[in-house]
Amino acid sequence: MAEELFIGLMSGTSLDGVDGVLADFSGGHIAVRAHATASFPVSLRAELMALNSLGGDNELHRAALAGNGLARVYAGVVEQLLADTGTSPTAVTAIGAHGQTVRHRPGEFDDVGYTLQINNPSLVAELTGICVVADFRSRDLAAGGQGAPLVPGFHRALFARGEQAVAVLNIGGISNLSLLPAGEGTVLGFDCGPGNALLDHWCQSHIGQPFDTGGRWAATGRVLPDLLSRCLADAYFAKSPPKSTGRDLFNPSWLAARLSGAAAQPADVQATLAELTALVCATELQRHGEGIRLLIVCGGGALNDHLMTRLRALLPAMQVLSSADRGLPPQQVEAAAFAWLARSTMRRESGNLASVTGARGARVLGAIYPA
Numbered sequence: 001m002a003e004e005l006f007i008g009l010m011s012g013t014s015l016d017g018v019d020g021v022l023a024d025f026s027g028g029h030i031a032v033r034a035h036a037t038a039s040f041p042v043s044l045r046a047e048l049m050a051l052n053s054l055g056g057d058n059e060l061h062r063a064a065l066a067g068n069g070l071a072r073v074y075a076g077v078v079e080q081l082l083a084d085t086g087t088s089p090t091a092v093t094a095i096g097a098h099g100q101t102v103r104h105r106p107g108e109f110d111d112v113g114y115t116l117q118i119n120n121p122s123l124v125a126e127l128t129g130i131c132v133v134a135d136f137r138s139r140d141l142a143a144g145g146q147g148a149p150l151v152p153g154f155h156r157a158l159f160a161r162g163e164q165a166v167a168v169l170n171i172g173g174i175s176n177l178s179l180l181p182a183g184e185g186t187v188l189g190f191d192c193g194p195g196n197a198l199l200d201h202w203c204q205s206h207i208g209q210p211f212d213t214g215g216r217w218a219a220t221g222r223v224l225p226d227l228l229s230r231c232l233a234d235a236y237f238a239k240s241p242p243k244s245t246g247r248d249l250f251n252p253s254w255l256a257a258r259l260s261g262a263a264a265q266p267a268d269v270q271a272t273l274a275e276l277t278a279l280v281c282a283t284e285l286q287r288h289g290e291g292i293r294l295l296i297v298c299g300g301g302a303l304n305d306h307l308m309t310r311l312r313a314l315l316p317a318m319q320v321l322s323s324a325d326r327g328l329p330p331q332q333v334e335a336a337a338f339a340w341l342a343r344s345t346m347r348r349e350s351g352n353l354a355s356v357t358g359a360r361g362a363r364v365l366g367a368i369y370p371a
């Protein structure tokens, strides 16, 4: 069977860099042929982080240049994927390039609001010679939706199990759940709240590491009940879906306001933040996932043993697996989703699920930048 190749590029809210996959969809199934990653140059990461915060100077100029920088990193990942597999650029139908979310305010201000993924898809097309699909979220917002999460359709295509209901939890910078009912029922999906973003921030600030490998540091701390309650009191957690969030809300200032000068051991705060991540995901799954007994975890958080242990403890009736146990390593799932979404766009098929985002209907997502 002839190959049907797409590349997916994801740079998510963890700001840890870019994950890319080369995926073959021939026969209607996805087979990941290669995975490549790139970290951001230090200055680009700092700039993307700064553009993620409100109130910087000259943001339009800086965002445009950051888009160029990101496009160059994307092109490097594409080059790596092609080299690793001996693939010619002409053999790839399209690249799905997510961009870097720096603002996400769906439905606010004027009802439509906006979501902004910094990118320069024209430059990616120019540097790679491959057609690029980008700006996946705006159309869903224009149709009244949240523009996120977009992965539930892909999770269904990849992980749905006929008569067994399944939940898929992505723990990236932000965590999001997909609830896949048995049979043909309606898929639900939404952002639960913080994933690794606050954990990474606290870890970097206190032990100088970008993340807490395996959750080993968090495991040495004890959960602070008052801090946990102050965190859980945020109105976002009580909201019903559709809902999505980002660093716009769950950022260092949000945490600082809840720490409110209390003297706390850093390891205890880390343990509390890990508990917050696990608890909100488990609570949302119990609230909306009736009848579900299987949870598949993906995203970098699936590599955090402490988080996985806490999820299993909070969900004793649930079988909790890593997506690797279902054939796709946790850090490849989102990139594969953007290969799948690019394919949907090229086929003029919808990529969103209105039952998830709250859009008025299914929409073909994204803008196409020809090779």
Ligand SMILES: Nc1ncnc2c1ncn2[C@@H]1O[C@H](COP(=O)(O)OP(=O)(O)OP(=O)(O)O)[C@@H](O)[C@H]1O
Binding pocket: 010, 011, 012, 013, 014, 015, 016, 019, 170, 171, 172, 173, 174, 175, 195, 196, 200, 210, 211, 212, 213, 214, 215, 298, 299, 300, 301, 303, 304, 305, 331, 334
């Ligand atoms: N070995 C590990 N132990 C603990 N945590 C890890 C490990 N490897 C990765 N992580 C965590 O996973 C994060 C990256 O996850 P991922 O790439 O899924 O996020 P993302 O795609 O940026 O986010 P999002 O899904 O919100 O867009 C890292 O920042 C780190 O916190």
Ligand SMILES: CC(=O)N[C@H]1[C@@H]2OC[C@@H](O2)[C@@H](O)[C@@H]1O[C@H](C)C(=O)O
Binding pocket: 012, 013, 101, 104, 115, 147, 148, 149, 150, 151, 152, 172, 173, 174, 175, 176, 191, 244, 245, 246, 334
């Ligand atoms: C606006 C935005 O970039 N949202 C991301 C983020 O990272 C996780 C969560 O928040 C999810 O809603 C989404 O990413 C995935 C890929 C999605 O759209 O499904």
